[in-house]
Amino acid sequence: MSAVSDVTPSSPAPSLPALDVLLGPGGAGHLAGTRLEVTPREEELAAFYASPPGLHVRANMVSSVDGGAWGPDHRSGTINDAADWRVFRVLRALADVVLVGAGTARAEGYTALDVPRGLEHLRAGRGPLELAVVTRSGHLPAALAAGDRPPFVITDEHGAGIARASVPADRVLVVGPDDGARAGAPLPSQDLPSPTPGPDLRAGLAALTDRGLTRVLCEGGPHLLADLLAADLLDELCVTTTPVLVGPGPGRIVAGMPPLVAGAATGPASADPRRPRLEHLLHAGGTLAARWALR
Template structure:
C-alpha cells in the first residue's frame, strides 16, 4: 500500500500548512462528524474538465497522493462505505479494512454496502470471506440471496416500482444496524439518486489537475432509463442544491484541490 508523502496547504479556513503525517491528526479533525447521528458523506474525484474517470475508465487513474491522504481519513471516519454495485465491480472492490495508523470511527470492521437494482454481487465480493451488504429491490433481493447470507440482503423496494431501490429506506436499514456514518464512494448514478432525495450531508470533491476531454461521465449522472432519469440530455433532474464551503485544501506540488462542501 502506498504511503502519503504529499504536503497540503489549508486555504479555507487558513492559510495553514499540513505536512504529511501518518497519523493525520489535523485532517482527521477537519473531517470529523458526530458519533451516533446518521450522516452521509460522498467523496468523489473529478478532472478540471469534469471527468469522473480517466482513460482506463477508473477513478484511480485521475487521483494522486493528495487525494489518497483524504481518502484514508474519510474511510477511517466511516462506519460503512456505500457504493453502486456496478462501480464496485468495475473498480475491483473487495472487503474493506480500516486504514492502518489512523483513529477509527469504531472498533467494528469497516462495512461495505452495495446498492443495486439487479442484486448482482460482483464476483470478487461474492467469493470473499466477508460478504457485503446488498441494498436492493424485490427481484434483486432474490438474486442476491443466491450469493449472500440472508442477513446481508436488505430488501427496500421503491413505492412506485418494487424492483427499484428506495435509497432512503436503505440508509435507514443500515443505520438500524449501527452504521450511521456513511461514506458514499460513487458511482455517479448512485450519487445522483442520493442528491435527488436530499440525503447527502456533505460532498468532498477532489479536483485533479488534468484535462481528459469528452467521454467520461460527470461525478453526478442520471440513469439512462427508469425512475429519476433525465428527461432530456443536459436537463437537470432536481433543483440545484445550495452548498457551503467547509474547507479547501491545496497540494502545492501538483495543484490538486480538495474541497469539503456542506449540503445540509
C-alpha cells in the first residue's frame, strides 16, 4: 500500500496540462485567474513551490475525492493523473532527497532516482537527487539493495546490521528509536504497520542535514506521514485531489495507531485538529493541487 503522489517511478510521462491558478502563493489574490502554461524549464511553476533556506520537510500525496490514498491495486498510480505528474516533477527537481518508508518503496517499485529530465537547472548544482528509506527492520526492497546507487537507510540499532548487509555502511544512518512512540512489542520482520517505536525521525533528518540534504520531499506512505506529523517535523503538505471515486477499502493519506495517553494501557490521546494555512491552489480538469503550510 502506498501514497506516493505520482505514477510509479518507471512509468512514462503523460502529456502535461496547463494549471489554472485559483489562489496564488501566500494567498495572493491578484494571481487568481491566471494560468501556468507548460514550459520546458517550468520556472514559473517552481516559483509557486519555493522553500526557505535551511531544513525544509515537504510531503507530497495524492487522494481521490472520497479520501482514498490508492486505487484497487493498492498503488497510487491508479488515482493520479497528468496534472499531478506535472507538479510531482517540479517537486522532485527542487528536492535534495526523497524520503519514503520501506513499505512504500517496495509497493511502488522505487529504484535510484534521477532529476526529472529538463529540470536539472532547478537544482542549482546541488548534486544528485538522493533517496532515503525509513525502516524499522533494516530490510530493503531487492531492487534497491541490488542497485548501483544505493539509498540512505534510516534505521535504529535493531535494523542496522541487516541494512549494512544490503548497502555500504556509510549509507546507513543509525538513529535511536523514537522515544515518543509506543514500545513493548517485538520488532516486525518487515515494515508492516506496528505499534513498536520506529527510528527517531528528528535524528534521521538531522543526519541528512549533516550531509547537505536540507530540502526533504516525503512521498509516503501513510504511516511515515503520520509519524512526521506526530513528531511535528512537517513544514508543508502538498495534496493533489483527483476526480476519482474509489469507494470503501483504500486508506487515507495518513494512517496508523494514534498516540496513547501517557501512563495509560489503552485509549488514544485526544488532540485538537491542526489548522494548516492554504498557500496556493491550482486546477486542471477537475484535479486540485493544494499547498498547505504547517508553520
